[in-house]
Amino acid sequence: MATPNVQDVVELGERFEIAPGQRLAVHDSGLAEAYAAVDRIDSSRKVFALIGPGHLATRGLAIAPTRSAAGTYLLWPLASAIVDWPVGIEGGGEVLWGRRPAFIYSMPAGEKLSGPKGQIPQLAETQLIKNFIQPAIQLIRDLVLIGCPHRAIRPDNIYFQGGNSGDIMFGDCLASPPGSNQSAAFETVENAMSDPIGRGGGSIADDIYAIGVMGLMLYLGRDPVAGVSDEQIINAKINAGSFSTLAGGEKLAPSLAELFRGLLCDKVSDRWTIKQLEGWMTGAHFNPTLPSIPQRASRPLKFCGGEYLNKPALAHAMSRHWNEAIALLSSGDFDNWYKRGFGDEKAPDKMNRIHGLSAAYGPPAGMRDRAVSRFIIHMGGSLPLCYKEIRTSLVGLGAILSHNYERRERVQQVGELIHARLLHAWFEEQPNLRPEQMQLRRSLEVIDKVIDRQGPGFGIERVLYELDRGTPCKSSLISDYYVVDSADLLPAIDAAIPGAPAGTLPMDRHIAAFIATNMKRSMDTEMIPLANRADEINYRVGILRLLAIVQRVHQQYELPRLAAVVVEMLEPVIGAFHNSGMREHLKGEMAKHAKDCRFDEMLLLLDGEGSLRKADNEGFAAAVQEYAHLERGRAWLANGGLTDTTRIRGIAHKVAAMTSTLACSAGLAAYGLFAVLF
Incomplete structure (x- = not known):
């Protein structure tokens, strides 16, 4: 993650400031980069910040707030949040800001366990038990209570409590993907074979294995597989077992041999648990753990x-x-x-x-x-x-x-x-x-x-968010804003709009898939209109409907830039209304609702099943019918309906008949009157 040289400070809450321009690479933790930080309230406290990668899920965001501390032997965040962060340089040389996960830690008082060239100190049996095994047992207890394996137990992520000797403290385990910076020596066969990013969260059993590896290296005072490739280490662990691979040929005290065999057992069901480790500390002995060697073929x-x-x-x-x-x-x-x-x-x-x-x-x-x-x-x-x-x-x-x-x-x-x-x-x-x-x-x-399924809200994008619910939304519109919660979606879109090209719609395949995954109810029905881009009216109303649903869930109404874009997006929808008076009315109503950022009110006006749309359609249908009637009359006149000879002859016959009838009626009436009078 390349961070531009920025002089501004970044705030995490009201207490801490982070300096993006001051790297502390010595405290990096896997993919998480370390930066200088300041405690505003207690300036004497030395702190630093870890900034997690912007493209991956960060489990620490959910775990860190659950506890204010996690025991004496685990470095635990003082604070954590998603903060504003410089993510690049724009064409004009200006800093491009986004958001990243951040964790504040107290600066370790002691040195790292490993030396600058990877040297590992050698501890006698009593020192190993007091200064490493006992802290490791307490670490496991704390991790069980937290419900989170460490997955980063290795020499360069362990510190002395003070100076360069004595009790130790385990470093960060939250800011970087679990297991992503572990060498094959510290990982079980299953984890070591995986790509580092794809090792998953793992379990406490994986930590117990890593404690066994670390304890063995401390007792030997070196890495027994230094200079050996990961592939060779994995092959050796498969063929001979982890204990033989790491401790083969070394002279170990019987009690330590029992310990390391139990901790390094490759079969997880036979590997020691925290209870057995605690029992060993009190002098208990257990049946020897035999290596789990695969069945051999009759020939190679x-x-x-x-x-x-x-x-x-x-x-x-x-x-x-x-x-x-x-x-x-x-x-x-x-x-x-x-x-x-x-x-x-x-x-x-x-x-x-x-x-x-x-x-x-x-x-x-x-x-x-x-x-x-x-x-x-x-x-x-x-x-x-x-x-x-x-x-x-x-x-x-x-x-x-x-x-x-x-x-x-x-x-x-x-x-x-x-x-x-x-x-x-x-x-x-x-x-x-x-x-x-x-x-x-x-x-x-x-x-x-x-x-x-091909439409937005489905396909490989949906698979991405279903596989790992903490994955940040990868929409090109908001990918720099580290949106991992639907509550942050609309504010991120609102913030990203000024830098987006004109005419950008606030929806794409990633945003649709992110909404479909993170809403508590099924959104499949709401995704249907987005599958037919050719139906522009329903497509745009479908976008509005999704935005309105997210807004209603999180009650967010300070979105002026997004509201303006939505109004612009809906102009073709309003233009599709037939009644000019209704179009003008809708424009006025949309402007009013845009001011209040009420997407739900906009949806009520424009919904295809809404009263306005129905009234417009019914009025248009009546107008079409009336127009058709008038058009038939116009065509009749244009085709000589009034001057047609057949029609005139018929009318003349009718008039002559009516005239004869009237004349006869008048004559009879006169005769009758004459007869009465005379």
């Missing part, structure tokens, strides 16, 4: 320069070498290895089923890619979902989509894997699911229904 399979004796290791290699994996599945070597290497009589049926499902979901051109993905899922078990360039936990898929949204090929890959029902395939391979995974499984029902 050669692939991309390596030899593989188990399915998870091969699945990992296939995820890293996709094109070669496609060729591997077409070879007889893989068939023989899979069918004969593990003594599984049902192996041929499993392979046929995988190939059949790969062919059933999606176009023929992508069948081989889908087959590779399904074999990785099948062989890897709890390993991440892999498809072409994507490797992600299911919970992290929304973050992956958000992070790569400007890369069309990655977005297309996400769409392909959803269409191929690979998410469902992954779920089918899991013996147990965590709560967040179960919640995502329910979200799949919505995703399956909306991904193929």
Whole structure:
């Protein structure tokens, strides 16, 4: 995130000021950047700010306000909010302002645990227990109460309480995506295989694993896998187990060996919990935790320069070498290895089923890619979902989509894997699911229904916000304003309008999808008019209806710029009224409602089912009927209706008959009168 040199200060609440022009890179936390800050009330307190990335969800915005502090051993925000922030430079050299998530922290009193070159101090057993294990246990207790795993336990995010020795304090865990800055050494096999952004929120069990890694490194005084690539670390953990990979060949005291075996167990159901860790501290002993090693094949399979004796290791290699994996599945070597290497009589049926499902979901051109993905899922078990360039936990898929949204090929890959029902395939391979995974499984029902619908409010945009509800709206109109709550949507549009091109409508696919996802009721019906852009009247009234619904929910009426744009947007709608007097009346009413920013009142006037529209349509229909009648008369006259000879002859006959009748009647009357008188 490149921040321009800005001299102005940014306020967070009434107490803190942040200096965008003063970077403190030493305190960066993953993707979150650190800046100098000041406490207005207590100027002696040293504080700094972390500014989160503007394109990803930030879980800390929801979690930080729930507690004022989180124990002695965890750096916790003093304040947090979405603040005004410089996001770039405009063409004229002026600073372009937007909004970003911000967190204020007290400056740690001590130094970082790791040295400037990544050195790790060595602690004796007693020091390790007192200065690290005990604080770590308290950290886990606090995190359980908060309901939020840390997911950032690593040497450069741990501080001494004072100086460069003694008790420690764990650094920020809220401003950056969980696990996004962790090396493969500190992550379980499942998390390490995922792209860092796609690791998801994780669990306390992941933190306990990282505590085991950190404790082992402190006891050894070094990183035992320094200089080893992430891919090699993952392979070693799969084949030999995490404990052997990290502590293999090291001489450990029996009690510490028991501790680290329990904390570094790869099978999460066998990994120590906080209760076992607390028990170990009081002298309790537990049955030795055996490494969870995958079943070995009877013979190795050669692939991309390596030899593989188990399915998870091969699945990992296939995820890293996709094109070669496609060729591997077409070879007889893989068939023989899979069918004969593990003594599984049902192996041929499993392979046929995988190939059949790969062919059933999606176009023929992508069948081989889908087959590779399904074999990785099948062989890897709890390993991440892999498809072409994507490797992600299911919970992290929304973050992956958000992070790569400007890369069309990655977005297309996400769409392909959803269409191929690979998410469902992954779920089918899991013996147990965590709560967040179960919640995502329910979200799949919505995703399956909306991904193929073409109109605004649906499609891949809707999938983005359904996968991760905290994702900021990516509309080009308001993407700089970090809108993660529908309450901020209309104010952001109002603020963005001055910088938008003339004629910009306050709606696009992202805004529509964001509204559809974040409203408490279904908005599918309200999205229908937006699908037909050719029907300009209903399209514009449909936009007005969505704005009115959001406004009514949040009771926001200070939106003068947005109101002016809405009035301009609705000019064709008013122009479509037939009655000129009614059009003038509507213009006056719209001006009045624009002054009060009342979109609901505007909607009542212009709604297709409203009284004014009905009256206008009925009046127009009556006028059309009357006009048609007059037009028929005009045409009759124009066609010589008055001078037609046949018509004149008929009229003359009628007049002659009437004249004869009148003459006869007059004669008879005269005769009768004469007879009476004479």
